[in-house]
Amino acid sequence: xxxxxxxxxxxxxxxxxxxxxxxxxxxxxxxxxxxxxxxxxxxxxxxxxxxxxxxxxxxxxxxxxxxxxxxxxxxxxxxxxxxxxxxxxxxxxxxxxxxxxxxxxxxxxxxxxxxxxxxxxxxxxxxxxxxxxxxxxxxxxxxxxxxxxxxxxxxxxxxxxxxxxxxxxxxxxxxxxxxxxxxxxxxxxxxxxxxxxxxxxxxxxxxxxxxxxxxxxxxxxxxxxxxxxxxxxxxxxxxxxxxxxxxxxxxxxxxxxxxxxxxxxxxxxxxxxxxxxxxxxxxxxxxxxxxxxxxxxxxxxxxxxxxxxxxxxxxxxxxxxxxxxxxxxxxxxxxxxxxxxxxxxxxxxxxxxxxxxxxxxxxxxxxxxxxxxxx
Numbered sequence: 143x144x145x146x147x148x149x150x151x152x153x154x155x156x157x158x159x160x161x162x163x164x165x166x167x168x169x170x171x172x173x174x175x176x177x178x179x180x181x182x183x184x185x186x187x188x189x190x191x192x193x194x195x196x197x198x199x200x201x202x203x204x205x206x207x208x209x210x211x212x213x214x215x216x217x218x219x220x221x222x223x224x225x226x227x228x229x230x231x232x233x234x235x236x237x238x239x240x241x242x243x244x245x246x247x248x249x250x251x252x253x254x255x256x257x258x259x260x261x262x263x264x265x266x267x268x269x270x271x272x273x274x275x276x277x278x279x280x281x282x283x284x285x286x287x288x289x290x291x292x293x294x295x296x297x298x299x300x301x302x303x304x305x306x307x308x309x310x311x312x313x314x315x316x317x318x319x320x321x322x323x324x325x326x327x328x329x330x331x332x333x334x335x336x337x338x339x340x341x342x343x344x345x346x347x348x349x350x351x352x353x354x355x356x357x358x359x360x361x362x363x364x365x366x367x368x369x370x371x372x373x374x375x376x377x378x379x380x381x382x383x384x385x386x387x388x389x390x391x392x393x394x395x396x397x398x399x400x401x402x403x404x405x406x407x408x409x410x411x412x413x414x415x416x417x418x419x420x421x422x423x424x425x426x427x428x429x430x431x432x433x434x435x436x437x438x439x440x441x442x443x444x445x446x447x448x449x450x451x452x453x454x455x456x457x458x459x460x461x462x463x464x465x466x467x468x469x470x471x472x473x474x475x476x477x478x479x480x481x482x483x484x485x486x487x488x489x490x491x492x493x494x495x496x497x498x499x500x501x502x503x504x505x506x507x508x509x510x511x512x513x514x515x516x517x
Contacts, residue, residue, distance in 0.1 A: 150166075150191070151164065151165055151166035151167070151187050151190060151191065152164075152165050152187075153165075153180060153183045153184050153187055155180075156176075159176065161176045161177065161178065162176070162177045162178065162179060162180050162182065162183035163175070163176055163177075163183060164176075164177065164183045164184070164186040164187035164190060165187075166187060166190040166191065166194060173190060175187075175189075175190060175290060189290075190290075193289065193290070204246065205246065205247050205291065206243060206244055206245060206246050206247070207238065207239070207242050207243050207244075207245055207246075207247060207250065207279075207282070208239050208243035208244065210247055210282060210286055210291070211234045211238070211239065211243070211282060214281075214282050214285060214286075215227070215230065215231065215234070217285070218230070223369065223377070223379055224369060224371035224375075224377050225369040225370070225371050225377070227371075228371050228372060229274070230278055233274060233275045233278045234278060237258065237262060237267075237271070237272075237275040238258065238275060238278065238279055241254075241257055241258050241261055242254045242255075242257065242258065242279075247283075247286055247291055247292050248291075248292055250283070250292070250296055251296060252296045252297075252299040252300050254296070255276070255279060255296055255297045255299075255300045256300050258272070258275060258276070258279065259272055259276070259300070259302060259303060262275065263303065269302075269303040269304065269305045269306065270305055272302060272303055273302045273303065273305065276297065276300070276302040277302075279297050280295060280297035280298060283295040283296065283297050283298075284297075284298075310459060310462040310466070311453065311455040311456070311459045311462070312459065312462055312463045312466050312467075313338075313452065313455065313459070313460075313463045315467075317450075317452045317453075318338060318463065320450040320451065320452055321334065321446055321447060321450045321452055322334065322335060322338075323450070324446050324449040324450045325446055328399060328402050328403050328406050329403055329406065329407075329425060330442045330446065331399060332396065332399040332400060332402075332403050332425075333347065333425050333438075333442060334442070334443065334446065334460070335395070335396060335399065336392070336396060337457070337460040337461065337464070338460050338463060338464055339392065339393065339396060339464065340362070340390050340392060340464065340481065341460075341461045341464035341465050341468075341481060341482055342362075342364065342390065342461070343367070343458070343461060343483075344435050344438065344439075344457050344458065345367035345368050345369065345435060346364050346366075346367050346381075346386075347425065348368045348423075348425055348432055348433050348434075348435060348438065349366040349367050349368035349378055349423075349432075350362065350423065350424040350425065351366075351421070351422040351423055351424060352404070352422050352424060353422060354366075354424075355400065355424070357397060357400070357401070359391070360391055360392050360393070360394070360396075360397050361389050361390070361391050361392070362389065362390045362391075362392060363389050364381070364386070364387060364388050364389070364390065364483070365380065365381075365387055366378045366379065366380065366381070367379060367380075367381050367386075368432060368435075369435075370434050370435065370436075376431075376432050376434075381483070383483070383485050384485075385480075385483050385484060385485045386483040387483075388480065388481075388483050390481060400424075403424070407426070410428055410430075411430065413428070414428060414429050414430065417429050418430045419431055425438075435457075438457070439456070439457045443455075443457050443460075461482075462493075462494065465478055465481075465482055465490070465493070465494040466494050468481075468494075469494055475487055475490055475491060478490055478494065482494075
């Protein structure tokens, strides 16, 4: 056994387990960690000392899920986006703590995690909501295991519900034309046409600032996405993946409308006077503040769809419409993938290479033409 000063713990080889052992006394009780090598055991002993000095080891065995969630969020906070933190806090407060918050981490069983799934399903929650809550509790337990507070992550033993395959609501060419024709406000028209022609995500479009647009090249630099954590606050952050940062060209029609929109915005700035906020957003309200992801569809898209007599779709379905029509028109899938900001072509294929109405007729007609040419 390695001799150490009182309270420093020890490292020794335990023959019965054929393992190296790191042992530290906490409040008169030994806390033991096993390792394959002496070096690894020494590292674990140092880790135990650090945890003891921080007060974490005193929590082991007594800490409930609710108590750990507070500590866990504090640890995660520096690395999380504001909207992600809000979502985690909501999942913990609404979907996790009421069901298993009082249970000690060391007593948590896979059946307790399964209870979250069944209860939320009974409450009518969607599979995606349940899967997100599962990811949060699994992340909490994974970090608790790394802190040697529990031996295993029981959430990893439970399968969350599958998300049903969702069919896309895609506008056909006539529906797209009717939608655009009822957009008389230059900002609304530019916004919807930009979504339909480029497939940009709502967070990317609403984050656009005039400095992101190169009118000499008719090119947009997508370097940010916008989120709204609450309280009237907006946050600009870099896209999640490197491939999401990209440049997209736009056509002359959009360029003309962009210039008209800039003139319209100059007028609104003059009308607002001291109440104008100079954030530089392309799409904004009458006081320069950015349009929100929840408010924009209600104010722009849904009323326009109703006026046009077109089925109601989500704003994100404009992205699906864009790329689905690109596929149908024979645009190379690699080009579509770059425009969409996907990390790989397989993602583009799985999402957008689905058939549009009339696909069967087009496919058989193509084959008939080929056969007739051969004959």
